Amino acid sequence: MALAGLMLMGSCLVQKQPKVTPVFPDEMLPQVKESYMVMWDKGKILYELNCAQCHNRKEKRKTIIPEFTEEQLAAYEIRVADPQHEMALSDTRVTLEELTLITVFLTYRQHDSVALKKLMAIPRDHEHNTSM
Numbered sequence: 148m149a150l151a152g153l154m155l156m157g158s159c160l161v162q163k164q165p166k167v168t169p170v171f172p173d174e175m176l177p178q179v180k181e182s183y184m185v186m187w188d189k190g191k192i193l194y195e196l197n198c199a200q201c202h203n204r205k206e207k208r209k210t211i212i213p214e215f216t217e218e219q220l221a222a223y224e225i226r227v228a229d230p231q232h233e234m235a236l237s238d239t240r241v242t243l244e245e246l247t248l249i250t251v252f253l254t255y256r257q258h259d260s261v262a263l264k265k266l267m268a269i270p271r272d273h274e275h276n277t278s279m
Contacts, residue, residue, distance in 0.1 A: 167191065167212065168257045183251060190252030193245050214258060220250050 169187045171180050194212075204211050215223075223246065241249075 169255045170257045171255055183255065186248050186251045187255055190248035190250070191256075193241070194249045194252050197241055197245075198249065212253075212256070215253050217254075220253060223250065 169184060171183060175183070199212070202213050204213070
């Protein structure tokens with residue numbers, strides 16, 4: 148019920164954001180893709196409401212959504228990436244289900260392959276960078 152309200156409220160935000168499309172694996176069955184598309188749409192709205200203001204950046208009037216590694220996304224799901232996230236993304240503000248939807252959005256959105264290659268080349272030290 149609350150998620151439906153967020154979707155309605157978030158629809159205005161999503162319209163002003165960069166065009167982002169989902170990319171699902173070819174091996175994914177059609178009915179599974181359909182289910183993931185629903186989760187992806189909800190996750191996109193939740194990302195815009197809860198994450199974009201800190202993580203997105205502007206380049207030449209274009210909004211850039213950062214690339215996250217699987218390791219970074221897993222850290223967010225268990226809320227250990229940064230003590231600041233524990234407070235800002237508490238269970239009362241963003242539920243585990245909502246955080247999972249955000250992760251589905253970030254995992255299956257179309258990625259900028261150049262940015263992702265640069266990200267994968269960075270050594271991992273588990274420190275959180277607020278510019279991402």
